[in-house]
Amino acid sequence: MALLQISEPGQSPDPHQRRIAVGIDLGTTHSLVAAVRNGVAECLPDGQGRVLLPSVVRYLDNGGRQIGYDAMAEQSQDARNTIASFKRFMGRGLADIAEAGKLPYDFVAPAADAAEGGMVRIATAGGEKSPVELSAEILATLRFRAEDTFNDDLYGAVITVPAYFDDAQRQATKDAARLAGINLLRLINEPTAAAIAYGLDNASEGVYAVYDLGGGTFDISILRLTQGVFEVISTGGDSALGGDDYDAALADWVVQQCNLELVTASDKSAMRVAARACKEALTATDLIAFKADISSARVDFPVKREDFEAITAALTARSMAAVRRALRDAQLSREDIRGVVMVGGSTRMPQIQRAVAEFFGTEPLTNLNPDEVVALGAAIQANQLAGNSTAGDMLLLDVIPLSLGIETMGGLVERIVARNETIPTAKAQDFTTYKDGQTALAIHVVQGERDLVADCRSLARFELRGIPPMAAGAARIRVTFTVDADGLLSVNAREQGSGVEARIDVKPSYGLSDDQIARMLQDGFATAAQDMRTRALVEARVDADRMLIATQSALDADGDVLADDERRKIDLLMQALRSLIDAGNAPDSPDAPDAAAIEVATEALAQGTEAFAAQRMNRGIQQALAGKNVQSL
């Protein structure tokens, strides 16, 4: 709680308890990891001093893999096994990937029994891979980079996602963190992260727009900054619009102009790589040769900047339409915006800077490196969430980017949570049964702004079971849809009359089931060299330690709300857990506890302190109210 421990500003209460917490920008074209060191957020370089990690994974015939620059170097030689821009496939089915035919990969149609088609997979030399596994490779690489830098285990990470990512895309990102063995502190939106980095740097107050054009996604967020509170007022965007599309448009145009035919996977890949180089060169020059070697020809074609701008004007216009809508959603006009922050490498394109400057009538802010700013903001948030920063009093109030609804009669959508509502949020809806004795109910949840289910994204089907049998229409089933601070949906249901909690089976439309993730973990993902059992034991002990420290500091601060017997119960639970951990210090002894025993004791402590936590929260809220009354006197 905010009022508990007081120490030197900017210092952690005990430097030895400082937790290693990082921010990770998991990008379409490249990824970064950043951390707060000596009070300053900075990106962590690899052994060769490079902070960017290309988001590219190559699978080799011998079961090995290359990641980052090594993989990127082989992109044209081994296009089929070298996967790039896979962020665009997260939480998506094969039918969603419009450009699939132009990409050099072997997409695998998901199993026929998958609910809505399931998430797309790619066949590689290393077997079939889902975008979640590919992302986990990048996350694990960055995790090891951070652990090497600090020579310590990672406590946790904040991972950024495009603000316009839907539930399936966010869940896929969270699953990737789990596969990479990362304790996910929070998913935060990329534009919000950028605003943190800018806001704390410039000590700005007022309403700002963040225009974030990355490699594969576009976001626009309108935020209000007041005294350390970052309040997102509205957000919009297009999770399939980014620098990649500018490359593709340029490559298509050159193919057309030169009458080329692209036959092989390598040809497609070579054209993409050449288009990207050409685009990047055109930010600084007005004319450059588009050069690529493909199987049928050697391409050497002059491209003028004005040509490039003309063939990509529709893409830029698409982003500006989203900007206008976000302003309307915020009920603000462009004059209300104090500044525009530019994020993402694609905002280096002169036509983007011009379009934004013209629309807002002000030069956009570009004083922070657009590639790094998201990771830096995430690092600042991670540092605070880990409890390292007592000086910071920053609060993020973000929103859900797309409305959530459920399918009703005739394929219509009934809206449950409206877009741009502040999260966390929960909405309850009552349902009843249709037949006598009915004990189950299915709810189809969709995300999007349209009125027809067919025009929205299917998220999941929730099957409620265990409803007490009653006459048709007699049951009152209250279903609560909760969107947490990560922007992720969960559902629970209770029959109001009997108080019976329904069991819920979730069938995600484009996600991985718990079983699939468990299998991937078992397959030794990212942990191949480590003994799973030792690893599980270490993790259980870290969790147990974390829980003990948290409970002790809560007791120190607010132990007085507890009655003697309540206090005794908590002390006993702590003792039990502590003695298990101590026994584990001699791992070779026959009575050393296993991971499961420690997990059980940790959970017992968690449950045993739930009521105490509730009392502490009550006290916190009441203090907040008391503070207000003093002020207003």
Add this chain to the structure above:
Amino acid sequence: MNLQSDDFELFGLPRQFAQERSAIDARWKELQREAHPDRFAAQGAAAQRVAMQWSVRINEAYQRLKDPMRRAAYLCELHGAPIRAEDNTAMPAQFLMQQMDWREALEEAASAAALDALDDEVASARSAALRQCQQLIDEQRDYAGASRQVRALMFIARFADDIERRRDQQGQ
């Protein structure tokens, strides 16, 4: 003060229609500073769950308090005059006539300027209805009368959405 407290108690505001938006905003941020799950990220699952409940409750109250139409509806409900928009759609003839005129104007609106003009008209009808709400609730304590005004406001809001949708279509 607990999770069952009403919105006004939770926000420490007088139980009336007239409110300062800036006071509601400031209060919301103050409460979230105490209760948001981010404040408890390093403190275990139990604190996380409770923080989540409070944070959700504070956001729910904020959504209702900051929107004058929902605030009026909430006050009517607290005073035993629920809105019942689903099964009570009877509106005065004059109001319905005006709605029909608006719909016609929207059908015919071909330019952004025409939509702007319609927007202005809708906005002034909305302010008039809100002024009525304030008088009925805060001065006359006529909650049944106020709930009729809220139903009118709901029609107006729906129409404003339709104007927006039309704008989106024209923008493409």
